Amino acid sequence: MIDKVRNMGNGLHVEDRSGKGNRSRRRGVLQFISSAQMRTLDEQTIQEIGLPAAVLIENAGRAIAAEVVRFCLDQKVHKVNRGGQGRLQRRIWDEYPNGVSNPNSLELEHWLVLVGKGNNGADGIAAARYLVDSGLCVTLLYATSEQEMSIETLAQAAIAQKLGIPSKLYGRDDLAYGQFTGIIDALLGTGSRGNPRGNVAEMIDQANLTGLPIMCADIPSGVDADTGALYHPCIQARVTLCLGVLKAGLTQYPGAHAAGTVVVRSIGIPAKLAANVKPAGFVLTDEILERELGVDPARLRDSDGHKGTYGHVLVAAGSSTMSGAGLLASKAALRAGCGLATWALPEALAPHVAGAVPELMLAPVGGSMGWGAAAAHEVLRLLETRDVLAVGPGLGRFEEEGAFLRALWEGAPRPLVVDADALNILAAAGGLAAWKRRESATILTPHPGEMARLAGVSTAEVQRDRLGLARAFALEHGITLVLKGSRTVVAAPDGRIFVNTTGTPGMATGGAGDVLTGIIAGQLAQGLSAEQAAAFGVHLHGLAGERAAALRNSPASLLAGDIIEQL
Numbered sequence: 001m002i003d004k005v006r007n008m009g010n011g012l013h014v015e016d017r018s019g020k021g022n023r024s025r026r027r028g029v030l031q032f033i034s035s036a037q038m039r040t041l042d043e044q045t046i047q048e049i050g051l052p053a054a055v056l057i058e059n060a061g062r063a064i065a066a067e068v069v070r071f072c073l074d075q076k077v078h079k080v081n082r083g084g085q086g087r088l089q090r091r092i093w094d095e096y097p098n099g100v101s102n103p104n105s106l107e108l109e110h111w112l113v114l115v116g117k118g119n120n121g122a123d124g125i126a127a128a129r130y131l132v133d134s135g136l137c138v139t140l141l142y143a144t145s146e147q148e149m150s151i152e153t154l155a156q157a158a159i160a161q162k163l164g165i166p167s168k169l170y171g172r173d174d175l176a177y178g179q180f181t182g183i184i185d186a187l188l189g190t191g192s193r194g195n196p197r198g199n200v201a202e203m204i205d206q207a208n209l210t211g212l213p214i215m216c217a218d219i220p221s222g223v224d225a226d227t228g229a230l231y232h233p234c235i236q237a238r239v240t241l242c243l244g245v246l247k248a249g250l251t252q253y254p255g256a257h258a259a260g261t262v263v264v265r266s267i268g269i270p271a272k273l274a275a276n277v278k279p280a281g282f283v284l285t286d287e288i289l290e291r292e293l294g295v296d297p298a299r300l301r302d303s304d305g306h307k308g309t310y311g312h313v314l315v316a317a318g319s320s321t322m323s324g325a326g327l328l329a330s331k332a333a334l335r336a337g338c339g340l341a342t343w344a345l346p347e348a349l350a351p352h353v354a355g356a357v358p359e360l361m362l363a364p365v366g367g368s369m370g371w372g373a374a375a376a377h378e379v380l381r382l383l384e385t386r387d388v389l390a391v392g393p394g395l396g397r398f399e400e401e402g403a404f405l406r407a408l409w410e411g412a413p414r415p416l417v418v419d420a421d422a423l424n425i426l427a428a429a430g431g432l433a434a435w436k437r438r439e440s441a442t443i444l445t446p447h448p449g450e451m452a453r454l455a456g457v458s459t460a461e462v463q464r465d466r467l468g469l470a471r472a473f474a475l476e477h478g479i480t481l482v483l484k485g486s487r488t489v490v491a492a493p494d495g496r497i498f499v500n501t502t503g504t505p506g507m508a509t510g511g512a513g514d515v516l517t518g519i520i521a522g523q524l525a526q527g528l529s530a531e532q533a534a535a536f537g538v539h540l541h542g543l544a545g546e547r548a549a550a551l552r553n554s555p556a557s558l559l560a561g562d563i564i565e566q567l
């Protein structure tokens with residue numbers, strides 16, 4: 001199966017191209033691995049199985065060339081559409097994507113291939129051969145002389161020379177970029193280390209400056225394949241043809257942005273070998289939810305179920321200036337399918353919100369003091385007859401906040417979701433290190449700023465390696481972590497990682513996090529485990545956000561409450 005992970009706004013869209021036409025669906029089993037794992041897989045295939053490197057490179061070259069042809073034809077269809085020439089459009093689609101297209105439709109294309117000295121460069125040269133045979137003009141631009149090339153790259157360069165494919169050596173030969181229609185970046189792949197240097201760095205800068213569409217072999221040169229962090233300089237691509245298995249760094253920003261549309265294609269690594277590799281993580285699709293997490297995405301309900309079957313969520317949230325947070329979280333829990341929800345809130349707030357959500361029960365706590373140590377004990381008493389506690393949205397900061405949260409953390413014998421202000425209280429009190437480790441399921445849902453406070457690092461450090469940090473944190477503290485932001489990362493305490501595929505930039509709006517907390521708590525109440533509830537929760541939250549955004553004139557107009565209505 002060929003999977004396509006398409007960048008649309010901040011979302012991650014998976015296309016399955018195995019069927020007829022392109023159906024944009026979040027389907028397929030998409031796992032990602034590190035660059036070290038990929039190198040091991042390459043080596044095992046070559047050395048243990050005996051499949052020559054040249055075969056893998058041949059497959060890689062053919063896959064890259066096919067994607068370039070596809071890209072060129074897509075561009076033509078786009079242009080034709082604008083000109084309204086429907087018949088020509090149909091003709092192009094008829095010949096696409098099966099086999100090599102009519103060379104006439106590609107003769108004006110002239111692609112420049114940037115060739116590095118490693119095997120990534122070899123892939124680029126192999127691609128050049130297939131492109132020439134498809135009717136395109138191609139020029140190779142070598143970063144280094146032959147003496148520095150890997151054995152495979154040298155072999156490919158010799159073949160290209162015999163075929164008369166034009167080539168230049170960077171720094172020695174003049175080159176007019178104006179003649180080209182596109183660029184293949186085959187400078188650096190999984191063997192890349194640190195900031196691109198020397199000729200490679202100059203070639204990256206110049207390629208970006210041309211404004212031409214860039215297609216990357218395997219990864220964009222300058223992206224950290226494991227974290228998605230950018231080195232300097234870094235290719236800014238239109239498409240990245242990822243070879244063999246999706247690389248972890250392409251799932252996270254800013255690497256995901258530099259990569260553009262990511263297409264994952266097989267290069268002939270035997271499935272048996274690939275199956276032995278423990279993935280670094282999974283992209284959340286329906287299949288992954290079902291296969292890896294045992295979640296039924298259809299959310300079927302028992303025909304003889306009653307409200308007690310689906311659990312009772314208790315939300316401890318809200319303050320006089322942030323009353324909406326508790327309402328949003330509680331209502332989202334109900335819409336997520338729990339049977340009942342109770343909102344524990346400061347007594348003074350209760351009269352102002354009574355009746356706002358008729359399905360919701362209110363439990364005023366804390367007397368005239370509001371939130372404090374005494375309120376915590378009332379919350380724990382309420383929890384005796386409820387299934388899940390979510391704490392934090394709109395809570396604010398208050399005296400006795402550490403004692404309040406510690407009482408809940410150590411005293412709640414039920415699944416607990418900790419969000420927003422409760423995360424900051426947890427960080428300020430040093431609770432993760434000092435308090436008793438919880439036995440029941442615990443989910444923390446920080447955004448990058450809250451994560452930074454919890455981990456004692458800067459926000460920039462969190463964002464530099466979201467996958468690595470989330471995994472290490474969940475493992476160390478035995479909790480399930482939902483690290484929010486584009487491509488939300490869910491890390492389970494056993495070290496498994498899931499990257500969310502749904503959502504829209506419109507969801508960057510106040511209250512959206514409170515809604516997520518409610519959805520996750522609602523799933524926990526229905527009996528899902530912490531990692532099931534967290535992963536399925538972020539998936540549902542994003543889907544609902546997409547639907548809600550589509551109903552508005554602009555995604556920018558999305559309100560958190562709209563997300564709840566689309567659950």
Ligand SMILES: NC(=O)C1=CN([C@@H]2O[C@H](COP(=O)(O)OP(=O)(O)OC[C@H]3O[C@@H](n4cnc5c(N)ncnc54)[C@H](OP(=O)(O)O)[C@@H]3O)[C@@H](O)[C@H]2O)[C@@H](O)CC1
Nearest residue numbers: 042056060118119120188189190191192193195196197218
């Ligand atoms: N393995 C296989 O058999 C197969 C591999 N395939 C393909 O090959 C890719 C991996 O190939 P690879 O291992 O040769 O590494 P690759 O990234 O091409 O080059 C690294 C070279 O660049 C250099 N260099 C490093 N960092 C640098 C920097 N910052 N700035 C400047 N230079 C830098 C470094 O040399 P150094 O500077 O250390 O002397 C090193 O020699 C993989 O992504 C895939 O596309 C498959 O398609 C088929 C089978």
Ligand SMILES: [K+]
Nearest residue numbers: 185188217219
């Ligand atoms: K590359």
